[in-house]
Amino acid sequence: QVTYRAQGLYGLALGFNRAWTTLDPTDDENWRTERVCLGEAAYGGDVRVQLAAPEEHPSCFDDPQGDIEVDRLDIVLAELGECPKAGEALNGTADDGGGGWQWETTGAADAGFVEGVGRLGTSGMRLAREGGDRAVAWTKLSVPTSESLRSPALRFWWRGTAMLQFKFQIGRFDQIGSGAAALPIDDPYGTGSDANYLYCLPPWTHGNVVDLIFRPFVDISMEASELVIDDVEVVSDERCGASTDVLDPGFDAGPARIMGVTHLSPYTAATLRTEPSLSRTEDGGVLELSYWNEAAVMWFETWVLVPESNGDEGPALFYWSNVPSVNEKPIRSVLGRAAVEPAILSAGGGWQESPPICLPPGWSGRWFRIQWRLGDLGTMGTAPVEPPIRIYIDDLELTTDAACPAE
Structure with missing residues (x-):
């Protein structure tokens, strides 16, 4: 779970070893808190955590003005049905009442x-x-x-x-x-x-x-x-x-x-x-x-x-x-x-x-x-x-x- 602001670029990229997730940019001064399900790349042992821009923004090539601020990063337990087990999709069989989707x-x-x-x-x-x-x-x-x-x-x-x-x-x-x-x-x-x-x-x-x-x-x-x-x-x-x-x-x-x-x-x-x-x-x-x-x-x-x-x-x-x-x-x-x-x-x-x-x-x-x-x-x-x-x-x-x- 991360609380951040990312302006003037394509958002915030959050990486756990080689697994990266892109979070939306923020368009105002308000802080945003997002939850990201962690996959098997983040399981067990030491993990390299990285915060960065997702991709090079067009402004990088003339007048770079992108700004990333991170206030808090926590590892928390997923809620029931929030994150799939490794190798599975949430309710991959699309069962009525099975949630997930x-x-x-x-x-x-x-x-x-x-x-x-x-x-x-x-x-x-x-x-x-x-x-x-x-x-x-x-x-x-x-x-x-x-x-x-x-x-x-x-x-x-x-x-x-x-x-x-x-x-x-x-x-x-x-x-x-x-x-x-x-x-x-x-x-x-x-x-x-x-x-x-x-x-x-x-x-x-x-x-x-x-x-x-x-x-x-x-x-x-x-x-x-x-x-x-x-x-x-x-x-x-x-x-x-x-x-x-x-x-x-x-x-x-x-x-x-x-x-x-x-x-x-x-x-x-x-x-x-x-x-x-x-x-x-x-x-x-x-x-x-x-x-x-x-x-x-x-x-x-x-x-x-x-x-x-x-x-x-x-x-x-x-x-x-x-x-x-x-x-x-x-x-x-x-x-x-x-x-x-x-x-x-x-x-x-x-x-x-x-x-x-x-x-x-x-x-x-x-x-x-x-x-x-x-x-x-x-x-x-x-x-x-x-x-x-x-x-x-x-x-x-x-x-x-x-x-x-x-x-």
């Missing part, structure tokens, strides 16, 4: 447990909305450390209205109209039929307690939509690999879903392809980003544990990309939520290794966001692109490099 709605939207709508006719968490009304539901998930459960993955059952989009997020819920402390899992389209999705859980979640957040998407059509969630669980899946500083760096976890995708148009797809011939070394998986319309916009992100500098060599990320010479949309890498240091991926010529993506040395030992952005917001025109354009990314590598600042 929380939800918010606006207008005439509806949310809650409903008997008979879940998997195999059981109870499920149901969200229904129409027009501009919104609905969101979330529950907590305690991800084991990789020592307790090798290659942890998230699996859940869901059903959504056919042809309409939904938003799945992970992190911490703040308010119904905002996702500032939540990170993308996926923006899938419903089919009207049952689906059982599996996502490899990134290392930043290992040993942590996170909110799983589910929202029907409110688009320009304002069509009514329904979303049902059931059977949320943590499982072990060897396809997720054993990397502890970046999730699945070789993109070998297919056909599992890829986590970290934001679809900002209906003309894009992100897929973990399993055909070895498509990968850089022709012996593993690869990430495919595809689009089929000139209005396509999509973001994909991953989080890396920034390595320590090595002498005069600063922390860096390298990756390989294969962008076809005929490419209608620019694709670039950017750093952090502030989206700085944009670097266009070169088109044509087959597989190419990126220049070093320099990571901030002050972030060593902490998690940092890397994002690839396809297309630009506000793009005009909706002409189809035929055949679809397919871009490939493979083999992320964290290292140090003399071209990057060491301090």
Whole structure:
């Protein structure tokens, strides 16, 4: 339990060893007290507790003015039903009367447990909305450390209205109209039929307690939509690999879903392809980003544990990309939520290794966001692109490099 003020930045990050939680910024002089469930990373023995900014704020690069004040930090007992056990979700089976889940709605939207709508006719968490009304539901998930459960993955059952989009997020819920402390899992389209999705859980979640957040998407059509969630669980899946500083760096976890995708148009797809011939070394998986319309916009992100500098060599990320010479949309890498240091991926010529993506040395030992952005917001025109354009990314590598600042 922490009492704090955080202004002029993205909030307060509270870390227990490698497990970090982002708390909301404060917009006035009042102190805020928040409770954070501690996961397995904080259990037993000495724990390194850290307080910091969650990410680099845009003001950091010209006139830094962020301010964090912490008045009190206590370790307290959780209330009954407040925090899940390691490896479990609060009421993952969405049983009516089982508690655990929380939800918010606006207008005439509806949310809650409903008997008979879940998997195999059981109870499920149901969200229904129409027009501009919104609905969101979330529950907590305690991800084991990789020592307790090798290659942890998230699996859940869901059903959504056919042809309409939904938003799945992970992190911490703040308010119904905002996702500032939540990170993308996926923006899938419903089919009207049952689906059982599996996502490899990134290392930043290992040993942590996170909110799983589910929202029907409110688009320009304002069509009514329904979303049902059931059977949320943590499982072990060897396809997720054993990397502890970046999730699945070789993109070998297919056909599992890829986590970290934001679809900002209906003309894009992100897929973990399993055909070895498509990968850089022709012996593993690869990430495919595809689009089929000139209005396509999509973001994909991953989080890396920034390595320590090595002498005069600063922390860096390298990756390989294969962008076809005929490419209608620019694709670039950017750093952090502030989206700085944009670097266009070169088109044509087959597989190419990126220049070093320099990571901030002050972030060593902490998690940092890397994002690839396809297309630009506000793009005009909706002409189809035929055949679809397919871009490939493979083999992320964290290292140090003399071209990057060491301090």
